[in-house]
Amino acid sequence: xxxxxxxxxxxxxxxxxxxxxxxxxxxxxxxIQWYKQRPGGxxxxxxxxxxxxxxxxxxxxxxxxxxxxxxxxxxITATQTTDVGTYFCAGLDSNYxxxxxxxxxxxxxx
Amino acid sequence: xxxxxxxxxxxITATGQxxxxxxxxxxxxxxxxxxxxxxxxxxxxxIQYYNGxxxxxxxxxxxxxxxxxxDLHSELNLSSLELGDSALYFCASSLTSGPLYGYTFGSGTxxxxx
Numbered sequence: 001x002x003x004x005x006x007x008x009x010x011x012x013x014x015x016x017x018x019x020x021x022x023x024x025x026x027x028x029x030x031x032i033q034w035y036k037q038r039p040g041g042x043x044x045x046x047x048x049x050x051x052x053x054x055x056x057x058x059x060x061x062x063x064x065x066x067x068x069x070x071x072x073x074x075x076i077t078a079t080q081t082t083d084v085g086t087y088f089c090a091g092l093d094s095n096y097x098x099x100x101x102x103x104x105x106x107x108x109x110x
Numbered sequence: 111x112x113x114x115x116x117x118x119x120x121x122i123t124a125t126g127q128x129x130x131x132x133x134x135x136x137x138x139x140x141x142x143x144x145x146x147x148x149x150x151x152x153x154x155x156x157i158q159y160y161n162g163x164x165x166x167x168x169x170x171x172x173x174x175x176x177x178x179x180x181d182l183h184s185e186l187n188l189s190s191l192e193l194g195d196s197a198l199y200f201c202a203s204s205l206t207s208g209p210l211y212g213y214t215f216g217s218g219t220x221x222x223x224x
Contacts, residue, residue: 031210033209033212033213035212035213041217042112042200042215042216042217042218043153043200043202043213043215044112044215045212045213045214048211048212088152088153090209092208092209092210095166096207096208096209096210097155097166097208098155098209098213100152100153100155101152102151102152103152103153105150
């Protein structure tokens with residue numbers, strides 16, 4: 001079946017360092033969505049990318065959708081403690097179902 | 111407050127029992143999705159309802175069932191509970207039959223089976 005692979009599973013960074021998580025799909029996606037789940041919280045929708053090669057920015061967060069619409073990345077510049085949580089990508093397949101990545105947990109080292 | 115209401119927030123029950131989780135979608139949303147999240151794991155899609163009808167099924171066990179009522183609230187029924195059913199159960203809603211504009215999640219029900 002269709003899969004969305006997300007790596008890494010965990011990333012430990014010092015506050016102020018950058019963070020990146022990557023998603024790769026086995027098939028072309030209609031769009032890709034990104035969600036953030038804070039510890040003890042629920043997933044919150046961050047953004048949606050639809051077009052091939054699309055790049056969107058939200059303050060220190062940069063989201064990219066690959067040219068082939070099979071991969072995506074989320075990059076956070078100069079992480080802050082408020083960025084802690086798990087970031088999920090989810091790709092919309094041809095049946096309009098979301099296929100979820102396993103998530104990348106961002107941990108800020110003390 | 112996301113606008114999606116889930117009750118109860120916490121539930122502790124014994125193995126073999128049956129429980130019902132409730133979800134009220136955000137006002138105007140017609141689709142309801144149920145997800146299971148085990149400790150520190152990803153989101154496992156269980157089932158979707160759109161405007162009262164089952165739309166899509168994921169890895170939902172036969173012991174689990176759901177429905178969406180005319181007022182669009184939904185209930186997830188879990189029966190013959192096992193220890194492994196302990197998890198966070200999230201409900202999400204969206205305006206359309208597919209999540210074209212993203213989901214809005216509720217705060218979840220934490221189920222503990224003892």
